[in-house]
Amino acid sequence: MKRKITFLLAIVAANIAIAQTGKVFITNEGSFSGTGAVTVYDRATGTPTQNAYQAANSGFTLGSILQSVNVYNGKAYFVVNNGSKVEVADASTLVSTGTINGLSSPRYFVPASPTKAYVSDWVSNTVAVVNLANNTISSTIAVGNSPEHMVITNGKLYVANSGAFSIDNTVSVIDISLDVVIATITLDDAPTSLQVDMNGDVWVLCAGDPAFTGGTPTAGSLNKIDPSTDAVTLTMPFASTAKHPGDLVINATGTALFYLDQGYGGNVFVHDIATSVIDSSSAFISGAYYEIGLDPVTDEIFAADAKDFSQNGDVTRYDALTGASIATFGVGVIPGGFYFSGSPSIGTEELTNAMEVKTYPNPATDYVMVEVEARGAKTVQLFDMNGAVVNTTTINSNTLKMDVSGLAKGTYVLSITTEFNQYNQQIIIR
């Protein structure tokens, strides 16, 4: 565990270096007729650009109900829920490069390797396996009812089966090398979102059953799963059956969880991963936020206000440490999905390397060769375990031979930053 902590700390330090650069994508669901749009927020200027996809694609829109976005390997994947597709665009220019069809009601896109990603498909009760080489669905994996958020850790994909159209109370665990469900973990009703903390544990937020059309409402809970055994190591029920929390996010260091006390319209509450009791006495941030995101680069909470669900909403940034409001900027109609450039891919560092960065030798003695498959300028930085930068080089080519012969023996973090992504890898020098 110690190794993991220091690694994460080093990443935070690396992130500070790019705090003033990079972009945030915000997806705005839009109306059912299809007014969903992308807002690109520029961290350097603090200003949003609205309708960025339309501007890059001769006015074409993405489709009906733009649910979420993720970026991988220089491509942005826009999940269009009611359009039953994922639209693929170049992450730098947002120019359309393709479409992943054959889905029914997609919610979230999680990459696993340069050739594979997973898409949770709400009403078909499946997770689709996408072949990223040709943007087609190679197979589907049956999971529980209405899969929502997913997370990869420890070589496994954890899928929250929210049971939106019928009751479910499980998390499906999929072995990502075999694409088969290897475990089904039973929790409280309506697991919706999950996060991996600094210790590598998986946290699952259950909303509880609101019992809209009959039956007895149940309370939600916050749960911890040990991914090495898939055992539930902690369950903390919420007191109220009237409120149904949602939208679990985690801070940059992986030590504090944030969630809405009422999903799709609530206050932001915080939970320290070291404690085993839910403190629901006071809100961390008061409001009626539709969705929240956490910028791991700046450690800020982005809280989306959808207002009357017909007009342009706004997003307020809050300091994740103090809860202090920083600034508010305008977005589109029903803001809900976030992608923060420079997000460390917790739990997927091996895969990140396999994807686009090759480093060798590791352990190294005199030099490290870095090969990056990405366009544009790349900033390659080496951090020591105290978070201090020991080497910074900017390259436009795809290879770098970094001299490490003068450095002390030990563990370092190599961080490569492009306009839209940041990759971190541990390097041992001996």
Add this chain to the structure above:
Amino acid sequence: MTNKLYIPAICVAILLLQAPRLRAQTTPNLLGDVTVTDSRYNDFTIGQKTISIDSATLEQYHNKTIAELIGQQTTIYIKQTAPGILATTAFRGTSSQQTGFYWQGLPVNSPSLGLTDLSVLPVGLFDKISVYSGGGSSLYGSGSIGGSILLENRPSFSKGTEIVFGQAMGSYGLSQTHFSGGYSNKIIYTRSAYTYRFTENNYDYTYARPNLTEERKLKNANSLQHIFLQDVGYRLTNKDVISFHYWHQQSDREIPNAITARDGTAEQYDRSNRAVLQFQHAYENGFLKAKLAYFDELQVFDDPAIFTDDSTNTRAYISELQYEHGFSNKTRLNAGFTASFYEAFGSNLKGADQYQGALFAAVKHQVYKTLNAKLAIRQEFVQDVNVPITPSLGAEWAIVKHVILKGNVAYNYRVPTLNDRFWSPGGNPDLKPESGWTEEVGILLSPIKTKSNTLTLEFTGYHSEIENWIQWVNVGTFFSPRNIKKVETKGFEASLNYSYTLKKVRLQLGANYGFTESITKEVELASDNSLGQQLIFVPKHTGNAQLHVAYGNASIFYNHTVVGEAYDASDNNENSIIDSYNIASLGLSYTQKYNKLSIGISAQVNNIWDRDYVVIRFRPMPRRNFLIGITIKFLNTNKASI
């Protein structure tokens, strides 16, 4: 059940009081002008703008829907998904729930949704369609804020035998079959009518996305209706008529998705049965009228793609007693009460029921020879809802010959729907009615006549404030209705009618223009940017013009409709503009008469300029399309028995 039947029983009792007088058959004479129509519309709407739809226009739209008629012939905006799918009104800048719809003088807006879908109502069903602009709550009650639309069956005695068969065929699989048969003499009338309407709606539109532009056909948009109407009347005495009116409507539709979404899979089935039993006692100076009605509506919505299978069943038990008396030639009074019970059952409606009742009175008085005025007042009582008392005062003054000045001030309201109050989750039983004042002034120049020319011009300005406007707001996980908005509407309407007659030629020219400003004046949250903005789906400008030329039995018409820009986001942001559109239709008709038989044929080209347009973003409407029809009428009025 006993409770529910208690109220209607009062009316039955009143009917029975009349019983000793029934059967006293004498020669009918003075009943000629007393019809089953609701006189409150005709006599007590003084000061309000009324839109009469003439018989030639009704004939033109015989094979079309009321959505098309209202959208193309008036300045009322129709929000529509696709033909035959879902069409609702925005009357003088108000919401679709703020137009009152009445059949036989009784409210037919869905008790659960609070609105009427005009896309499934063929124009040919009804004998009379009248449109009354402005607030009518003091006369009719809840919902008549923007205006009222009245649909009537008006069969009458002594007409003989009438048999009508009509068949129309149109583009995109449109087919409408109409059959009606009626008989009447001095004592009875009976008429049965059946209409079948189907449209496949598989019309073309252009689908475009980056690197792809192709022609596609609209999918999942079939719309099918079966409608049956029955009227029976029996003259008990020369003064007393009992009649029964029944309207069965069944609609089976696919609901298409926006073209930005997956292909639609939703289906909606609607079935309604509406029955009115009416007793009318007429005398020289007035009448007494009692109505008992039972309205039953079922709506089933099923979308397998999202596991939704909802059904809602509403029932309304309505009774109404109305008395009208003319004290002199100058003064007339109409007063009465209603007592009703509403209930709804459904997947999301449990224990949804309410008693309602109302007392109403209206006086019409000729103040001077040139000045008529009316004063109306209504107090509705709704179980657990405080309804304000609603008065109205209107006047019409003929300042000089041909120039009439009109004015009306009215307080109006809309009671929350059963969905608003009882929907699970979110229903809010504590909602207040929407309410507010409406004022209008108008000048009518009518009719300016020469030997062969007739010209009518009317200009109207109105203003209205609606408080406690109900809006469903997000309360986290679900939505719930709240009385949070205040809306101010104001506008201007101009209409022109000109006709020219020379021997066998009759030319008619009509034009209407409406300017509508409907602004959100109060919101709940400071961050709500809808404040000060135009309501969504309310275009500022609507207009239309019609030319109709008849020569003997042949006629030709051209209609042109312009609908201005509207917004689909409440903050009117620059991306929310829905483009204006222009559509026009051209038609020909010819009628040949052979003694008792007449055969009419018609051919129409709709959207003749082949415009691509939408009313709702990404929901294309049909391009140029065709409609042909034949109507065969047999009329025998020569029987001695009539």
